Amino acid sequence: MFENTFLLVGLALLQMNMRVVVIYESTMGRTRAMAQAIGEGARLEGAQCDVIEAAQFEELGEACAIAVGSSTRMTRPLPRIRQILSELNSLNGISAASFGSYGWSGEAPDVIANLLSGLGAKLIDGQPLKVKDFPSIEQLEKCRELGRNLARACTR
Numbered sequence: 415m416f417e418n419t420f421l422l423v424g425l426a427l428l429q430m431n432m433r434v435v436v437i438y439e440s441t442m443g444r445t446r447a448m449a450q451a452i453g454e455g456a457r458l459e460g461a462q463c464d465v466i467e468a469a470q471f472e473e474l475g476e477a478c479a480i481a482v483g484s485s486t487r488m489t490r491p492l493p494r495i496r497q498i499l500s501e502l503n504s505l506n507g508i509s510a511a512s513f514g515s516y517g518w519s520g521e522a523p524d525v526i527a528n529l530l531s532g533l534g535a536k537l538i539d540g541q542p543l544k545v546k547d548f549p550s551i552e553q554l555e556k557c558r559e560l561g562r563n564l565a566r567a568c569t570r
């Protein structure tokens with residue numbers, strides 16, 4: 415009985431320390447689908463995860479990992495994501511990744527990755543996660559895997 419209570423409290427504390435934040439901006443729901451799958455993956459790995467639309471974003475708060483996504487518009491991320499990244503404080507020590515849907519050139523996730531890196535975040539998984547048009551089932555699984563990896567990075 416007591417052991418179970420301690421176990422539950424321990425798990426709750428662990429989850430508090432494992433808060434993954436996913437911020438995204440999307441015009442037709444393609445990058446949103448990626449963001450939601452990343453969130454699912456992080457939760458499957460035991461993390462608490464907030465998936466926040468850029469228009470609703472207020473402040474980052476405590477987070478051990480962050481994913482930022484936007485589709486590409488005129489070779490750049492969408493405006494609210496650009497604004498958020500220009501206002502974020504240092505991300506020193508936080509694991510991070512960028513993602514986004516695109517139509518033909520897909521620069522936004524690269525721009526986001528550079529900005530995250532400039533803020534001191536530790537980019538995981540090598541390349542940004544880019545998807546042309548709407549993500550397929552396989553691509554959504556890759557998004558879930560990214561979410562899992564972000565949560566795992568919190569425990570290292």
Ligand SMILES: Cc1cc2nc3c(=O)[nH]c(=O)nc-3n(C[C@H](O)[C@H](O)[C@H](O)COP(=O)(O)O)c2cc1C
Nearest residue numbers: 440441442443444445485486488489517518519520
């Ligand atoms: C006005 C406009 C400009 C765009 N510019 C680009 C671009 O420069 N490069 C690119 O790869 N895709 C571009 N796209 C395509 C979008 O990135 C693509 O449709 C994407 O899948 C939208 O994803 P979302 O639903 O998450 O916003 C553009 C689309 C629009 C409507």
